Amino acid sequence: MQQLQEALRQALTQHDTAQVHSLGEELTRTRHAWNVLCGITEVPDTAQPEVQPGVRPEPALAVVEPNQDVPVRDQVHQALALLTVPASPKLLSQVHQAFFSTPLNTARMTTLRRDEERSFRSAPTAAPTTSVPR
Structure with missing residues (x-):
């Protein structure tokens, strides 16, 4: 989270609004994941990102299912x-x-x-x- 915050500060000083928006969303997701990990908030049953009209969502990163055979x-x-x-x-x-x-x-x-x-x-x-x- 600290690296994201530092990158966000740098984008703010450079007035890069696209980068600020992207890093802000990533920081929000990271904070939520941290809160879930720490037990501060619950994992929502239907976690679907909000889609704004006219905005194409970015393709999701490929999620590799964990191998159940891992010891x-x-x-x-x-x-x-x-x-x-x-x-x-x-x-x-x-x-x-x-x-x-x-x-x-x-x-x-x-x-x-x-x-x-x-x-x-x-x-x-x-x-x-x-x-x-x-």
Whole structure:
């Protein structure tokens, strides 16, 4: 959001109204996604963008459906990489849902934590990364 705000300020100083409008809309969408992620607002059931008469909407970015065959460990690592800090299973699930459109099953994360803990106890240097505290 900070990068969008900085780009918006720069567009304002350059009097680039088209860029200001575009960045303003993107910042609004980003703030809404952040609020949903933090649990401040709810996700609307029918989220359809408003279309003004005579204005063609921009084509939507291609959304790649997440691969259901991705292991839980990799999904947890994706969410942790986005957060860059340790987090609770509930927060990891919310972050993964916000960015990848599918929630993580917290029960499967518990199983993963136990499996990785056992693995670490048996061979501490075997795995380059783990998703549980060492």
